[in-house]
Amino acid sequence: MNARKVRNHPILMLLVAILALAVAGCSGGGGVALQAPAGATEGAMVVRVDFVNPDPALGRFPLEVEVLRVLVLDPENLDPENPQPIIPPIEVARQNGADFQEIRISGIPLGNWLVRVEGLTAEGVLLGTSEDLPVEIKPGREALVEVSRFIPVEVEDLVNGSFETGNYEGWTIWQTNDEEVNRGARSFASRDGLKARMEYSVVQGIAADGQIIEFGESVYDFFDNLWEEVSSPGLPITYAASEGEFCQFIQQSGPSDYRMHQDLTVSAQRPVLAWEMAYENHDGAFTEGTQEIRVVVRDPETDEILETVFRTGEERPVQLPDMSAFTADLSPWIGQKVRVDFMVHVHDYYFDVTTDNFRMVPMEK
Numbered sequence: 072m073n074a075r076k077v078r079n080h081p082i083l084m085l086l087v088a089i090l091a092l093a094v095a096g097c098s099g100g101g102g103v104a105l106q107a108p109a110g111a112t113e114g115a116m117v118v119r120v121d122f123v124n125p126d127p128a129l130g131r132f133p134l135e136v137e138v139l140r141v142l143v144l145d146p147e148n149l150d151p152e153n154p155q156p157i158i159p160p161i162e163v164a165r166q167n168g169a170d171f172q173e174i175r176i177s178g179i180p181l182g183n184w185l186v187r188v189e190g191l192t193a194e195g196v197l198l199g200t201s202e203d204l205p206v207e208i209k210p211g212r213e214a215l216v217e218v219s220r221f222i223p224v225e226v227e228d229l230v231n232g233s234f235e236t237g238n239y240e241g242w243t244i245w246q247t248n249d250e251e252v253n254r255g256a257r258s259f260a261s262r263d264g265l266k267a268r269m270e271y272s273v274v275q276g277i278a279a280d281g282q283i284i285e286f287g288e289s290v291y292d293f294f295d296n297l298w299e300e301v302s303s304p305g306l307p308i309t310y311a312a313s314e315g316e317f318c319q320f321i322q323q324s325g326p327s328d329y330r331m332h333q334d335l336t337v338s339a340q341r342p343v344l345a346w347e348m349a350y351e352n353h354d355g356a357f358t359e360g361t362q363e364i365r366v367v368v369r370d371p372e373t374d375e376i377l378e379t380v381f382r383t384g385e386e387r388p389v390q391l392p393d394m395s396a397f398t399a400d401l402s403p404w405i406g407q408k409v410r411v412d413f414m415v416h417v418h419d420y421y422f423d424v425t426t427d428n429f430r431m432v433p434m435e436k
Contacts, residue, residue, distance in 0.1 A: 111210035115177040120188055120201075121219040122170055132221045135340070135433075136190035136198055137165050141174055144185040144203065157184065162191075179208045186216045196339035196405055199223040226338040229411070232346075232429035234277055234317040239293050244275050245330040246294050271325030272299035278310035278320050278425075290322065300324075305351045305423045313347035313394045318427035323417055332412035334371040341431040342402040344380070344411060348427075352389040354420035359384075361418035366399045369410035377409070394427065402434060 118141050122132050141161040144154050158179060166172050185203040192198060201218045208214055230241025274292040284290060286306040289298040301322040312318040321329055344366065357363045359382075366381035380399040401409070415424055 112181060113178050114181055114208040114210055114212060114214070115175065116179060116186075116206055116208060116214035116216055118174040118176065118186060118188060118216045118218060120172045120174070121217070122172070131219055132188075132190055132201075133198070133223075135192070137167075137193040138191040138195070139163050139165055139172065139174065140189040140191060141176060142187045142189065143176070143179060143206075144187060146183065146185050146203075146205070149185065149203075154187065175213075181208050181210060183207050186218075188218045190221065192339050194339075194405075197224055198340060223340065224338070226340050226431070227335045228341070228431050229333050229335060229429050233312070233315045233427055234319050235315045237277055237317055239275070239277070239319070239331070242331050242333055244294050246273050246275060247328045272301055272323060273325065273327040273329075274299050274301060274320075274322040275329060275331070276320050276322065277317055278312075280312035280316050280318070281309065283307050283309045284320075284322070303421045303423050304353055305421065308423060308425075310425060311349075311394055312427050314428035318394075318425055320426075321415055321417075321422070321424040323421070326418040328417070329415040330412055331414075332369070332410050334408060334410050335431070336408045337401045337404045337406065338431065339405050341433050342400070342405050343432050343434055344399040344401055344429065345432045346397055346413075346426055346429040347394045348391070348397055348425065349394045350391050350422065350424045352383075352420075352422050354422065355389055357383045357385070357387070357389065358419060361416055362420070362422065363416050364424065365414040365416070367412045367414060368401065368404060369412050371408055371410040374410065378403075394425070398432070400434075401431075 120132055120139055122134065122136075139162070142154055142156040143158050145157055148155070158176075161174060161176050163172075163174055184206055186201075186206050187203050188201040190198045190200070199221050202220050202222065204216050204218065206214050206216050231239070232241075272292070273294075274290055275294050276290050276292060278284065284301065284307060286302060287300055288306075289300050291297075292299050302324045303322055308320075310318055310320060319331070348364075350364065352362065354362050364381075364383045365379055367379050368377045369375060370377060380401065381397065401411070413426065413429075415422065
């Protein structure tokens with residue numbers, strides 16, 4: 072059929088017009104062609120978030136994300152620390168179990184913008200974001216933005232939690248050895264026939280993996296910066312680091328209280344304190360406030376105890392010769408800066424304690 076006959080045939084002319092519109096709709100990149108009203112000033116897009124592979128090393132959004140928040144940003148007026156979206160942020164609940172999720176957004180001004188997807192907990196705590204992805208909003212089109220790469224929020228962790236510096240760098244340590252405590256040394260020493268002493272050793276030390284400390288040996292106390300003789304009935308002790316080459320230990324030949332603490336902001340990604348510990352309570356029982364191990368959370372400004380999150384007690388063995396795993400839940404303080412304080416009270420009799428590998432870990436699902 073020649074061109075003149077096509078032009079004079081109304082049905083064929085209609086088919087040609089429809090084909091021309093379809094070709095025009097497919098020629099502008101990804102997305103779906105829509106019928107745009109004349110003089111349109113707004114458009115739409117679909118944001119597709121990929122959860123197929125939850126391995127953070129591969130960049131996918133992790134399964135821990137429970138809420139997705141989409142920001143549409145102006146690349147010409149972008150403050151990375153305080154982004155101001157050009158439309159109100161779109162927030163949707165994650166479809167658990169889905170490999171991906173699509174979020175449709177309309178009412179977006181025409182132009183070139185950036186899309187950022189934030190991953191949140193159900194409580195609104197930011198876990199991480201996507202990259203800022205370019206998108207062009209055109210009239211009559213539904214632009215597609217595919218999101219997979221996830222950039223976790225930087226998580227603060229404990230400094231030198233495994234004592235691999237060979238000292239207490241990153242930690243603040245403290246111990247009592249005053250006259251009031253000294254008055255209790257007489258009964259403490261007499262239990263094993265030792266001559267009562269008004270002066271005795273109180274040691275917060277660092278041991279190398281496999282190091283043996285003998286009865287009567289002089290070891291370095293990092294609080295007083297002195298070499299002091301130790302005389303626990305549990306000696307000799309062979310120290311075993313649970314991670315790396317060093318661990319920390321407590322030895323004393325008289326009553327004392329010990330503290331070892333750091334300040335950090337508790338993250339939603341890793342809100343649980345974990346560590347390994349071995350100990351031998353030679354008193355044969357734990358007593359609250361005088362013969363026990365505690366982990367407390369303190370206000371870093373006032374040092375006030377907010378809560379005890381771990382405590383030895385009747386349900387725990389008085390002898391634990393091998394390094395064993397322990398945890399304490401700090402999730403009530405997500406997003407807050409707190410002081411994490413490991414405390415040992417030794418007033419009733421000798422109490423040998425070894426710890427290693429303090430760290431913040433995710434909550435078990």
